[in-house]
Amino acid sequence: MQQKISLKLLPSQAATDKAFIENIAKTTGNKASEITGYHILKKSIDARAKIIWINFTVNAFINEPFHKRIFQEFDFPDVSAAAKKVIIIGGGPAGIFAALQLIEQGLKPVILERGKDVRARRRDLAALNREGIINAESNYCFGEGGAGTYSDGKLYTRSTKRGDVNRILNLFVHFGADENILYDAHPHIGTNKLPAIVTSMRTRILDCGGEFHFEKKVSDFVIVKSEMKEVKTSDGDSFPGDFFILATGHSARDIFSLLNKKNIEISAKGFALGVRVEHPQELINSIQYGSNNPAENLLPPASYSLVEQVEGRGVFSFCMCPGGIIAPASTNEDELVVNGWSPSKRNNPYANSGMVVQVEKDDVIKYYLQSKKDTPDFNSPLLMMNFQKKVEEKSFNAGGGMFVAPAQRMVDFTEDKVSGSLPGCSYLPGIRSALLKDVLPGFINDKLKTALKAFGKKMPARNKLTNYFTNEAVLVATESRTSSPVRIPRDEAFLNHPQIKNLFPCGEGAGYAGGIVSAAMDGERVAMAIVTNRK
Numbered sequence: 430m431q432q433k434i435s436l437k438l439l440p441s442q443a444a445t446d447k448a449f450i451e452n453i454a455k456t457t458g459n460k461a462s463e464i465t466g467y468h469i470l471k472k473s474i475d476a477r478a479k480i481i482w483i484n485f486t487v488n489a490f491i492n493e494p495f496h497k498r499i500f501q502e503f504d505f506p507d508v509s510a511a512a513k514k515v516i517i518i519g520g521g522p523a524g525i526f527a528a529l530q531l532i533e534q535g536l537k538p539v540i541l542e543r544g545k546d547v548r549a550r551r552r553d554l555a556a557l558n559r560e561g562i563i564n565a566e567s568n569y570c571f572g573e574g575g576a577g578t579y580s581d582g583k584l585y586t587r588s589t590k591r592g593d594v595n596r597i598l599n600l601f602v603h604f605g606a607d608e609n610i611l612y613d614a615h616p617h618i619g620t621n622k623l624p625a626i627v628t629s630m631r632t633r634i635l636d637c638g639g640e641f642h643f644e645k646k647v648s649d650f651v652i653v654k655s656e657m658k659e660v661k662t663s664d665g666d667s668f669p670g671d672f673f674i675l676a677t678g679h680s681a682r683d684i685f686s687l688l689n690k691k692n693i694e695i696s697a698k699g700f701a702l703g704v705r706v707e708h709p710q711e712l713i714n715s716i717q718y719g720s721n722n723p724a725e726n727l728l729p730p731a732s733y734s735l736v737e738q739v740e741g742r743g744v745f746s747f748c749m750c751p752g753g754i755i756a757p758a759s760t761n762e763d764e765l766v767v768n769g770w771s772p773s774k775r776n777n778p779y780a781n782s783g784m785v786v787q788v789e790k791d792d793v794i795k796y797y798l799q800s801k802k803d804t805p806d807f808n809s810p811l812l813m814m815n816f817q818k819k820v821e822e823k824s825f826n827a828g829g830g831m832f833v834a835p836a837q838r839m840v841d842f843t844e845d846k847v848s849g850s851l852p853g854c855s856y857l858p859g860i861r862s863a864l865l866k867d868v869l870p871g872f873i874n875d876k877l878k879t880a881l882k883a884f885g886k887k888m889p890a891r892n893k894l895t896n897y898f899t900n901e902a903v904l905v906a907t908e909s910r911t912s913s914p915v916r917i918p919r920d921e922a923f924l925n926h927p928q929i930k931n932l933f934p935c936g937e938g939a940g941y942a943g944g945i946v947s948a949a950m951d952g953e954r955v956a957m958a959i960v961t962n963r964k
């Protein structure tokens with residue numbers, strides 16, 4: 430028979446298969462020899478108290494032959510002769526999952542991607558990390574798989590109502606991800622594994638008769654009587670289609686400018702801005718786990734999630750990467766943006782996380798009025814985008830060029846003291862001591878200072894090491910591409926742009942997603958809206 434049971438185990442009780450089976454047997458009242466196998470259905474770590482527990486839901490096979498987990502199956506038919514063609518601008522998670530869904534529904538997707546395929550892209554990332562040379566079309570944000578390919582690959586989302594999270598996770602497994610993402614409370618793929626998964630998705634799209642064109646940067650739209658007829662690419666090509674999905678991500682500033690120039694409605698949107706914080710991983714482990722040592726492989730490197738309200742604005746940790754690396758996520762020369770990733774084993778000696786403040790339009794207007802230097806058009810839909818760019822330029826200059834990032838130790842930052850020395854840091858282009866108050870707008874700076882001190886109390890010292898608020902931590906500027914600074918409107922029911930009946934804004938860049946899974950779900954949603962629309 431099969432029996433679904435809950436287990437609450439010490440890390441040591443879950444460390445080996447033998448110990449695990451013994452605990453299943455104890456719970457079901459059987460002998461260990463009677464347990465022929467098991468499937469883990471859910472797994473989460475509870476590190477809130479001194480004793481750390483790992484909670485499992487397990488389907489145990491008792492006195493019956495064990496069979497392997499049966500995975501969800503997907504049917505991708507040949508769509509090469511499909512009557513309708515859907516042009517997808519942007520090959521990130523939103524664009525790729527839209528393409529897969531369209532194929533399942535019998536429509537032909539044509540993806541136009543400004544960047545290169547994952548392999549060629551890797552060389553451009555190496556040049557950025559090692560030589561400080563950026564390719565504006567091929568970087569951490571642009572290229573096959575979008576910002577998702579060389580991302581951290583954390584696959585949890587709070588947007589569970591926007592689509593079928595389980596289906597997205599099953600698709601990832603179908604294309605090569607480890608099955609543990611199906612049951613882990615905080616599923617994570619890791620940067621080293623994502624490129625192969627993305628390649629396998631592209632291969633399937635091509636095998637089914639879809640198209641995936643690289644180095645095709647869409648630079649113009651041809652619209653006749655409220656209908657998109659074709660898009661033009663910067664190399665002079667044009668791509669006609671029946672439907673168009675715009676899934677260009679939060680960093681496609683040229684697309685936002687093009688929409689604005691063509692009087693296609695967009696609006697300024699709030700986003701979050703701040704720094705990336707890096708601590709020694711050992712310190713975060715000691716705070717979160719006390720004397721339990723992840724080095725014994727019983728527990729994964731510890732993570733954290735922090736939030737504090739300061740003067741009506743949320744200050745929160747973002748995209749925390751245990752055992753991770755801080756990455757240069759800029760898309761242009763003269764702009765410095767950081768983000769974070771980690772390999773599947775999360776085995777680097779540092780723990781990094783974005784530490785950002787929610788920024789609304791009012792904050793930015795007040796900032797410009799107080800600074801009295803610039804007077805931008807406060808009604809411009811590009812107000813927030815231009816503000817974001819301005820902070821990124823300041824950061825680039827403060828680092829002195831070549832994507833060296835301005836940095837400050839945490840306590841020094843709160844005391845406006847230049848750090849005399851900086852600790853080791855995972856950011857490969859290098860860091861340079863600077864006063865971050867000269868980079869960040871005052872209202873961000875002040876809220877970060879208050880929140881960091883509060884986070885020291887929320888994550889107190891254990892094992893004679895220090896708490897979260899420590900000069901062992903370094904702040905690296907700036908974390909600015911947290912979500913899109915622009916929203917592209919769409920009809921609530923049909924999901925098309927209100928002015929253009931066959932243009933479908935999609936994913937993070939349009940303001941409908943934040944992260945890989947929610948972008949993928951939005952891609953699927955838009956694809957289904959097109960399928961329904963066609964009928």
Ligand SMILES: Cc1cc2nc3c(=O)[nH]c(=O)nc-3n(C[C@H](O)[C@H](O)[C@H](O)COP(=O)(O)OP(=O)(O)OC[C@H]3O[C@@H](n4cnc5c(N)ncnc54)[C@H](O)[C@@H]3O)c2cc1C
Pocket residue numbers: 518519520521522523524541542543544569570571572573574575576577578579580581582583584585645646647648676677678679680681684748756758768769770935936937938942943944945946948
């Ligand atoms: C370093 C890093 C780590 C991250 N870690 C995580 C994580 O752990 N978990 C998580 O959920 N999210 C993470 N993210 C965020 C996540 O990658 C994004 O939320 C997600 O990729 C958004 O998907 P998207 O398809 O909407 O847009 P994008 O992924 O931004 O894709 C947009 C695509 O459009 C292309 N494009 C832009 N303009 C044009 C044009 N004019 N013509 C043709 N193509 C164009 C771009 O090249 C890009 O490939 C991370 C991001 C980075 C940079």
